[in-house]
Amino acid sequence: xxxxxxxxxxxxxxxxxxxxxxxxxxxxxxxxxxxxxxxxxxxxxxxxxxxxxxxxxxxxxxxxxxxxxxxxxxxxxxxxxxxxxxxxxxxxxxxxxxxxxxxxxxxxxxxxxxxxxxxxxxxxxxxxxxxxxxxxxxxxxxxxxxxxxxxxxxxxxxxxxxxxxxxxxxxxxxxxxxxxxxxxxxxxxxxxxxxxxxxxxxxxxxxxxxxxxxxxxxxxxxxxxxxxxxxxxxxxxxxxxxxxxxxxxxxxxxxxxxxxxxxxxxxxx
Amino acid sequence: xxxxxxxxxxxxxxxxxxxxxxxxxxxxxxxxxxxxxxxxxxxxxxxxxxxxxxxxxxxxxxxxxxxxxxxxxxxxxxxxxxxxxxxxxxxxxxxxxxxxxxxxxxxxxxxxxxxxxxxxxxxxxxxxxxxxxxxxxxxxxxxxxxxxxxxxxxxxxxxxxxxxxxxxxxxxxxxxxxxxxxxxxxxxxxxxxxxxxxxxxxxxxxxxxxxxxxxxxxxxxxxxxxxxxxxxxxxxxxxxxxxxxxxxxxxxxxxxxxxxxxxxxxxxxxxxxxxxxxxxxxxxxxxxxxxxxxxxxxxxxxxxxxxx
Numbered sequence: 024x025x026x027x028x029x030x031x032x033x034x035x036x037x038x039x040x041x042x043x044x045x046x047x048x049x050x051x052x053x054x055x056x057x058x059x060x061x062x063x064x065x066x067x068x069x070x071x072x073x074x075x076x077x078x079x080x081x082x083x084x085x086x087x088x089x090x091x092x093x094x095x096x097x098x099x100x101x102x103x104x105x106x107x108x109x110x111x112x113x114x115x116x117x118x119x120x121x122x123x124x125x126x127x128x129x130x131x132x133x134x135x136x137x138x139x140x141x142x143x144x145x146x147x148x149x150x151x152x153x154x155x156x157x158x159x160x161x162x163x164x165x166x167x168x169x170x171x172x173x174x175x176x177x178x179x180x181x182x183x184x185x186x187x188x189x190x191x192x193x194x195x196x197x198x199x200x201x202x203x204x205x206x207x208x209x210x211x212x213x214x215x216x217x218x219x220x221x222x223x224x225x226x227x228x229x230x231x232x233x234x235x236x237x238x239x240x241x242x243x244x245x246x247x248x249x250x251x252x253x254x255x256x257x258x259x260x261x262x263x264x265x266x267x268x269x270x271x272x273x274x275x276x277x278x279x280x281x282x283x284x285x286x287x288x289x290x291x292x
Numbered sequence: 293x294x295x296x297x298x299x300x301x302x303x304x305x306x307x308x309x310x311x312x313x314x315x316x317x318x319x320x321x322x323x324x325x326x327x328x329x330x331x332x333x334x335x336x337x338x339x340x341x342x343x344x345x346x347x348x349x350x351x352x353x354x355x356x357x358x359x360x361x362x363x364x365x366x367x368x369x370x371x372x373x374x375x376x377x378x379x380x381x382x383x384x385x386x387x388x389x390x391x392x393x394x395x396x397x398x399x400x401x402x403x404x405x406x407x408x409x410x411x412x413x414x415x416x417x418x419x420x421x422x423x424x425x426x427x428x429x430x431x432x433x434x435x436x437x438x439x440x441x442x443x444x445x446x447x448x449x450x451x452x453x454x455x456x457x458x459x460x461x462x463x464x465x466x467x468x469x470x471x472x473x474x475x476x477x478x479x480x481x482x483x484x485x486x487x488x489x490x491x492x493x494x495x496x497x498x499x500x501x502x503x504x505x506x507x508x509x510x511x512x513x514x515x516x517x518x519x520x521x522x523x524x525x526x527x528x529x530x531x532x533x534x535x536x537x538x539x540x541x542x543x544x545x546x547x548x549x550x551x552x553x554x555x556x557x558x559x560x561x562x563x564x565x566x567x568x569x570x571x572x573x574x575x576x577x578x579x580x581x582x583x584x585x586x587x588x589x590x591x592x593x594x595x596x597x598x599x600x
Contacts, residue, residue: 070525119416
């Protein structure tokens with residue numbers, strides 16, 4: 024009946040050209056109002072078309088502000104919106120789901136010239152992006168802390184911990200977890216005394232997103248476990264760099280946080 | 293190819309795992325999560341709730357928990373915002389499948405989308421962008437509506453847009469375009485009276501004439517919302533569909549006129565930014581409910597008043 028269903032992208036024929044001519048100025052302030060639109064009776068449409076430009080740009084900036092509130096609190100609203108505007112114009116959303124938008128924003132912040140004096144800002148944004156992924160992740164009962172006790176000691180080494188859908192780790196060379204926590208809350212921001220590197224464990228066993236600061240080495244251990252490496256291998260990697268790492272405490276922390284779904288042995292099922 | 297568009301036989305196959313709340317004759321509000329405790333604590337919450345479908349397209353978490361809770365006690369209306377039905381490119385099948393999954397999961401009393409587009413290629417512009425009204429576009433939009441209705445197995449209500457520009461190439465009025473879509477697809481309509489008022493002001497035509505030419509007999513839901521005021525290039529009034537305040541007096545008057553003619557139609561107060569506390573939002577819905585109740589005896593098509 025109609026050929027368009029076989030064409031993967033927008034057809035360039037006359038019936039579809041209104042879209043191709045309408046979009047270029049939406050994110051490019053240098054481009055003029057497209058000639059295909061006007062006000063009533065041929066009236067000018069510059070300010071009228073600007074309503075659409077404004078809706079597109081501002082709503083995407085606001086989507087970023089909603090996903091990255093701590094980042095915005097750190098930079099201040101004016102700085103954040105200017106930074107977000109650059110990003111929106113360079114990398115608009117490719118999904119109609121706005122909670123998927125902003126995956127490239129932390130990397131953008133890392134190379135944004137005016138943010139170079141805040142080298143930890145991109146990591147705070149990475150935590151916020153992970154926070155939202157955890158918030159929307161699938162629901163599932165988490166493995167309970169007593170599950171470890173049920174593992175036969177001779178099977179402990181080849182135990183493979185399956186990741187819960189709502190778990191992320193963000194590793195930082197800066198105190199990003201502390202900076203995130205004080206700026207994500209609504210209270211006054213007190214002076215941050217630490218300069219140690221921090222890693223975030225972000226989970227949502229039920230409905231509340233929780234964030235924990237992992238000790239050095241625990242982040243390596245859990246990162247490896249969550250990628251499906253057996254416990255013995257993960258433990259060896261972590262303790263080779265951090266010999267004093269308390270493995271039992273690290274695993275107990277992750278279990279308590281609801282980071283795992285199940286335990287398998289050797290091969291994944 | 294496009295066959296079933298009504299609620300017809302397929303509805304009989306719908307499981308009865310969720311309560312079948314009736315929505316006929318009710319006023320409702322946009323559902324905002326921050327209102328959930330106040331709604332559940334309200335002695336007379338009444339009404340129905342509408343959600344933007346895209347906000348519930350994540351896998352799990354608090355959004356689904358909140359919607360599942362509200363769905364237990366109230367009729368829910370599922371309002372799609374991003375299907376890009378008015379665009380020339382094929383519908384995004386992944387998005388359409390997600391939309392169908394929500395219809396199946398929550399069994400909403402009403403399902404609606406917009407006469408607008410928002411995606412070009414792979415870029416999503418997050419706005420309800422306008423289209424020219426021509427023979428070519430009416431055919432394409434009708435195909436898209438057919439595809440949505442066939443996928444979800446239900447009738448879709450299509451919402452009239454608020455517009456700020458007109459297309460030089462348009463050959464049909466908006467109402468003629470919408471009537472043609474109804475004729476070709478059997479879809480229903482979501483009449484947004486604030487959009488009518490905004491567009492009429494911006495385009496220099498009479499809202500009354502527009503409503504006089506609108507196929508009211510196919511309207512399954514009404515939207516009311518607030519708008520903001522700006523100026524166009526000539527310094528004349530340009531209204532913005534902002535959803536950030538109370539419904540304007542002029543829009544209430546048009547609403548009462550429509551309801552007097554049609555009898556009660558489920559009516560939503562849309563309020564999406566600068567969201568007030570629950571009592572303020574509820575007060576707007578109560579005002580709409582009073583108008584619905586005043587005209588409850590008018591018209592016959594809402595009289596079934598099913599008792600479930």
